[in-house]
Amino acid sequence: MDLKLSGRTALITGSSKGIGLGVAQWFAREGANVCLVARSGPKLEQEAAAIRKATGVTVRTLAADLTVPAERERVFATFPDIDILINNAGAIPGGSIEQFDEPAWRAGWELKLYGYIALTRLYLAMMKERRRGVIVNIIGAGGERLDAMYIIGAVGNSGLMSLTRALGGTSPQFGVRVLGVNPGPVMTDRIEALGRRRAATLYGDESRWRESFATMPFGRPASVDEIAATVVFLASDLCSYTSGTIVTIDGGLCHRS
Numbered sequence: 001m002d003l004k005l006s007g008r009t010a011l012i013t014g015s016s017k018g019i020g021l022g023v024a025q026w027f028a029r030e031g032a033n034v035c036l037v038a039r040s041g042p043k044l045e046q047e048a049a050a051i052r053k054a055t056g057v058t059v060r061t062l063a064a065d066l067t068v069p070a071e072r073e074r075v076f077a078t079f080p081d082i083d084i085l086i087n088n089a090g091a092i093p094g095g096s097i098e099q100f101d102e103p104a105w106r107a108g109w110e111l112k113l114y115g116y117i118a119l120t121r122l123y124l125a126m127m128k129e130r131r132r133g134v135i136v137n138i139i140g141a142g143g144e145r146l147d148a149m150y151i152i153g154a155v156g157n158s159g160l161m162s163l164t165r166a167l168g169g170t171s172p173q174f175g176v177r178v179l180g181v182n183p184g185p186v187m188t189d190r191i192e193a194l195g196r197r198r199a200a201t202l203y204g205d206e207s208r209w210r211e212s213f214a215t216m217p218f219g220r221p222a223s224v225d226e227i228a229a230t231v232v233f234l235a236s237d238l239c240s241y242t243s244g245t246i247v248t249i250d251g252g253l254c255h256r257s
Contacts, residue, residue, distance in 0.1 A: 003236035006031030009058075010235065011075075011082045013066060013119070014089030016043040018188040019138060022228035023086055025051060030232060033058040035079045038089065039065050066090075066115040076122040084235045085123045087116040088138040091190070092153035100152060108152040116160055124167065124176065131175035134235045137164050138227075139246070141184040145254040157182075161246055168244025177243040179234050184250025185213075185221035217251025 010027045014020035016038035024034045028051045036044050041063030048059040062078050064071040066089050090112025093104075100108070116137055127133030142150050143157025161180060168178035185191055195209035202212060213220050227249055233239055234247065248254055 008083040010084035011035040020088040022224035028055040128174040180246035182248040
């Protein structure tokens with residue numbers, strides 16, 4: 001299916017691996033040029049070279065630590081004229097409210113919550129003036145299925161959901177769309193590592209890590225491609241009447257009793 005993205009430019013944060021890299025690859029296969037931003041410069045360059053070779057699109061990279069406000073400004077200064085912003089960088093640690101002091105809360109939110117807000121603020125202003133553009137926030141189902149043992153993430157993700165809906169409700173008057181995606185468990189290196197630790201505890205054998213996902217919907221986590229394909233579709237003109245919407249991709253997990 002032609003998503004009408006050829007020649008456009010998408011910026012994806014946290015794009016050296018996992019969901020962010022998958023999203024970048026899908027955009028490139030649709031003919032969109034991509035800007036990759038992550039902390040790991042060598043890994044970014046390696047993945048950029050692979051995308052260029054596979055698709056022939058223009059791929060630019062920037063190694064930046066988005067926990068630092070000045071680095072967020074540097075991203076905008078480096079890539080000031082994009083069509084699509086994908087906020088993806090950030091992982092918030094799990095744990096209960098008793099486990100974290102105030103600095104830990106602030107540290108947990110610096111990359112994902114404040115990083116998303118800062119880049120959205122910068123790029124939304126540009127897109128409003130230009131009267132076109134799309135912002136997709138990759139948030140997380142922890143903002144819907146609230147868990148006291150993921151308290152920093154539950155509060156942070158809920159805030160990003162509110163940000164997405166509030167801005168997405170008004171942005172169409174400027175020709176701009178703001179959307180969100182809430183992935184549940186996704187088969188990334190991090191999830192595999194968690195599965196291996198769980199299998200070692202449950203079965204005494206970490207090689208049985210896939211069995212540890214048996215109680216998940218469909219007996220597995222989502223694939224990166226399942227998340228990335230949805231993100232790219234939402235950013236496309238085939239979805240041009242959608243704004244303020246958050247799509248949850250968790251196999252129905254949020255609605256389990």
